[in-house]
Amino acid sequence: MVGDIRGHCIDRKEKQSPGGLSHLSVIDIGSSDASSYCARLFGGFGVDVQKIEPRLGDRMRPTAPVTLKDQSAWFVFRKFNRSITILDPAEAGAITRLTALIEDCDFLIDGRDVDFANCPFIDAGRPPLDGGRVVDFSMGWAGPSCTRIPADLGADVIKIEAIQNPDLGRGVDRRPAVIEDKMYEGAPCFCNMNLDKSGIRPDLTRPRGLALVERLLAKADIVVDDYPVDFLPKLGPRCDVLRALNPRSAKLSMSAFGADSIYRDCRTYGSTLERSSGLSGVVGKSDMSPVMSHVAFGDAIGSLNGCAAVLIALVCARYAGQGQLIDLAQIECMRPIAAPWFTIHSIDPMSPKRYGNRNPQLVPHGCFRCAGEDNWLIVAATDNEMWQRLAIFIGRRDWAVDASLNAGEARRCVEDNIENAIEASTRTRNADQVMFELQSVSVASGVARHPIDLLQEPPKVARISAASRAPCHRRASTAIDAERRRVGLYTIRAAAPTLGQHNSEILMGFSSSLIAMLQSRRERHRRNDNALREKLRKSVSSG
Incomplete structure (x- = not known):
C-alpha cells in the first residue's frame, strides 16, 4: 500500500485497523491497468471491492510476467483484497443482476472501453474541496504536486517557504543577477506545481514565526511535508502540537523511506528512489546495465499516492472524527511498478527478463524511427485483429493471413523481421502522418514527442500556451490548464505565489x-x- 496510515499522530500505538473504510463498497467492472490498480488501492484501505469478471476470465489473467506454473504475477498483484463475481453477459438476468450490484455500491470503477460522451456532467455548484484548508510545508516536485491536486479541487492551499530555505523548485542559482531580477519567480516547474496556492515566508527559527504558523495549523484540514522524517519536528510543528491544535487534521509525511525504515535518515531525489525501488533493474534491454528513466518518477508517483492517501484520511475524519498521521514512504509507492518481477524472482532465482521497448505480452510493440532527426513512433498490436490490420498496413498481407502468426508468442519467433518491416514503412515518412493513418485503421500508435513539440500546436494535439502574464511573474501553462479554461471547469484562480506574496494578507491579521x-x-x-x-x-x- 501507499505507506502506513495511523491513528492520532502523537500516539503510534493507536493504529487503525486495516478496515478503516470497511463501511464502503466498490464494484470493479471491465479490465484496464488503471482501473484495476485504483480498485486495489480502495481494497488496501479496507473497502469491500467486488470484481465483476466474465466466465471466460479477465483478460489480465495471462498477462506476463508469469510464474513457472503460468500464473500471471500482474493479475495476482492487482487483485489483492477483493472478491470476484462471475457474470456471463449471455445468461438471462445478467444485466439485471449487474444493475442491482451497481445500484447498491458506493463507487463504480469502470475499466471498459466505452464512450462516456453522453454522460451528464454533475455540477455541484462549487469545487469538491471548497472551504478546505491545506498547509503545505513541502518543496521540489513530490509534495507541491500532491498539494496542487487539492488546490485544483478548490481547497485553500497555503504554501510555507522558510526565509532561510525557499522551495528548491525555484532553482538553486544564487548569482546576483538572478536574485536582483527575481528570476526565481519564473521557474516553470515551480510555477506549474504551485498554481492556485497562497504563499507566506515566515521565519521558523523565531518563536513569533512558529506561533503564526501554528495559528494556520489550528484550522488546517491537511498538513503536508516531504522532508526527511525528523526535519520538520526540529523546527517546531510536531505531531503532538498538531494534535493539540486540531485533532481532526490529516498530517501527511512524505519521506523517502518512511519513519520505521533503517534508511529513515537518508536523503533522496526521485531518480535515486527509482534506483532503490528495483525498477531500473527490470527496464532496458537484457544486455544492458540497469537503466534509469531520467524522469524523476519517484516524485510524480509519490505525489499521486500521497494525495490519494490524504483524501482518504479526510473521509476517515468525517466518519470517525479523528485525525491521521500518514507515514508515506515514497519508495513504497514506486515498488508496485516492479512488484510482479519481485514475485517472479522470489519463485525463480533467475534474473527477470528485460524487454527494452518490447512488451512481454504484445508482439509487436516498439519504437520506430521516422523521417527527420530523432523522430519516433510507438506502435503496438494488442490483439490478433489489430495485428492483421497492421500487417496489411505495412504491405505484408501474407503475414495477415498466416494462421501460424495469430498468437503473440508465435510472432515472437519472427519479432526482429516484423520490427524491420514496420521501420521500413515509417523511416522515410512523417511521424504524425503515419500515426493518423494507423489510428484510422484502429492500430495503436503514438508519436514520441519532445516537450517543445507541444508548443507548435500540430493537429489533434491539445493546445498549450507557452506562457501567460500573471502578477509579478510569468508562469508556464499545461494542456490540462488550457482545457480547463476552455470548458470553464474549475478554472485556475491564481498564478503560483511569489516569495512571501501573501504575508500581509494571511499573517498580519492575528x-x-x-x-x-x-x-x-x-x-x-x-x-x-x-x-x-x-x-x-x-x-x-x-x-
Missing part, C-alpha cells in the same frame, strides 16, 4: 494576544521536552 498564547504553549512544550531529556539522561547514567 491578534497579539493570540500570538502570545501560542508562544506560551510552545515554551511549555520546550520545558517538558527538556525535563524528559534530563530524566532519560539520569536514567542512563544510573544504569
Whole structure:
C-alpha cells in the first residue's frame, strides 16, 4: 500500500485497523491497468471491492510476467483484497443482476472501453474541496504536486517557504543577477506545481514565526511535508502540537523511506528512489546495465499516492472524527511498478527478463524511427485483429493471413523481421502522418514527442500556451490548464505565489494576544521536552 496510515499522530500505538473504510463498497467492472490498480488501492484501505469478471476470465489473467506454473504475477498483484463475481453477459438476468450490484455500491470503477460522451456532467455548484484548508510545508516536485491536486479541487492551499530555505523548485542559482531580477519567480516547474496556492515566508527559527504558523495549523484540514522524517519536528510543528491544535487534521509525511525504515535518515531525489525501488533493474534491454528513466518518477508517483492517501484520511475524519498521521514512504509507492518481477524472482532465482521497448505480452510493440532527426513512433498490436490490420498496413498481407502468426508468442519467433518491416514503412515518412493513418485503421500508435513539440500546436494535439502574464511573474501553462479554461471547469484562480506574496494578507491579521498564547504553549512544550531529556539522561547514567 501507499505507506502506513495511523491513528492520532502523537500516539503510534493507536493504529487503525486495516478496515478503516470497511463501511464502503466498490464494484470493479471491465479490465484496464488503471482501473484495476485504483480498485486495489480502495481494497488496501479496507473497502469491500467486488470484481465483476466474465466466465471466460479477465483478460489480465495471462498477462506476463508469469510464474513457472503460468500464473500471471500482474493479475495476482492487482487483485489483492477483493472478491470476484462471475457474470456471463449471455445468461438471462445478467444485466439485471449487474444493475442491482451497481445500484447498491458506493463507487463504480469502470475499466471498459466505452464512450462516456453522453454522460451528464454533475455540477455541484462549487469545487469538491471548497472551504478546505491545506498547509503545505513541502518543496521540489513530490509534495507541491500532491498539494496542487487539492488546490485544483478548490481547497485553500497555503504554501510555507522558510526565509532561510525557499522551495528548491525555484532553482538553486544564487548569482546576483538572478536574485536582483527575481528570476526565481519564473521557474516553470515551480510555477506549474504551485498554481492556485497562497504563499507566506515566515521565519521558523523565531518563536513569533512558529506561533503564526501554528495559528494556520489550528484550522488546517491537511498538513503536508516531504522532508526527511525528523526535519520538520526540529523546527517546531510536531505531531503532538498538531494534535493539540486540531485533532481532526490529516498530517501527511512524505519521506523517502518512511519513519520505521533503517534508511529513515537518508536523503533522496526521485531518480535515486527509482534506483532503490528495483525498477531500473527490470527496464532496458537484457544486455544492458540497469537503466534509469531520467524522469524523476519517484516524485510524480509519490505525489499521486500521497494525495490519494490524504483524501482518504479526510473521509476517515468525517466518519470517525479523528485525525491521521500518514507515514508515506515514497519508495513504497514506486515498488508496485516492479512488484510482479519481485514475485517472479522470489519463485525463480533467475534474473527477470528485460524487454527494452518490447512488451512481454504484445508482439509487436516498439519504437520506430521516422523521417527527420530523432523522430519516433510507438506502435503496438494488442490483439490478433489489430495485428492483421497492421500487417496489411505495412504491405505484408501474407503475414495477415498466416494462421501460424495469430498468437503473440508465435510472432515472437519472427519479432526482429516484423520490427524491420514496420521501420521500413515509417523511416522515410512523417511521424504524425503515419500515426493518423494507423489510428484510422484502429492500430495503436503514438508519436514520441519532445516537450517543445507541444508548443507548435500540430493537429489533434491539445493546445498549450507557452506562457501567460500573471502578477509579478510569468508562469508556464499545461494542456490540462488550457482545457480547463476552455470548458470553464474549475478554472485556475491564481498564478503560483511569489516569495512571501501573501504575508500581509494571511499573517498580519492575528491578534497579539493570540500570538502570545501560542508562544506560551510552545515554551511549555520546550520545558517538558527538556525535563524528559534530563530524566532519560539520569536514567542512563544510573544504569
